[in-house]
Amino acid sequence: MTLTDDQIFYLCLMGILLLIGIFFFLSKKFPGVSYEGELNLAEIKHYFFKKHRCRGCGHGLKRKKEKEFLEEGWTWFRDVLSYMKQYKVSYSLQCPNCQRTYTAEDFEA
Numbered sequence: 001m002t003l004t005d006d007q008i009f010y011l012c013l014m015g016i017l018l019l020i021g022i023f024f025f026l027s028k029k030f031p032g033v034s035y036e037g038e039l040n041l042a043e044i045k046h047y048f049f050k051k052h053r054c055r056g057c058g059h060g061l062k063r064k065k066e067k068e069f070l071e072e073g074w075t076w077f078r079d080v081l082s083y084m085k086q087y088k089v090s091y092s093l094q095c096p097n098c099q100r101t102y103t104a105e106d107f108e109a
């Protein structure tokens with residue numbers, strides 16, 4: 001049996017549509033994750049490797065990382081159309097003694 005050009009064209013088209021469908025299905029099933037507000041190198045150094053003391057009472061501070069869900073949807077990520085979940089991350093330090101909170105920026109200086 002030989003196929004006509006038209007039939008080959010439609011077969012290819014269906015194959016491509018199927019691949020696109022699988023791509024969208026898999027992307028959505030396994031969404032990428034991106035974070036906003038990650039610390040830069042200097043902030044990481046200060047945040048993780050320095051001992052911090054509360055400015056009010058002098059107690060040692062506890063690190064706290066908070067993740068806030070922003071949105072999910074289709075977006076271009078590194079030149080690839082991807083289904084992404086976006087989060088905003090914030091790093092803070094909290095005093096277990098007097099409950100004061102400090103942001104990562106507070107410790108840059």
Ligand SMILES: [Zn+2]
Pocket residue numbers: 054055056057058059095096097098099100
């Ligand atoms: Zn304190």
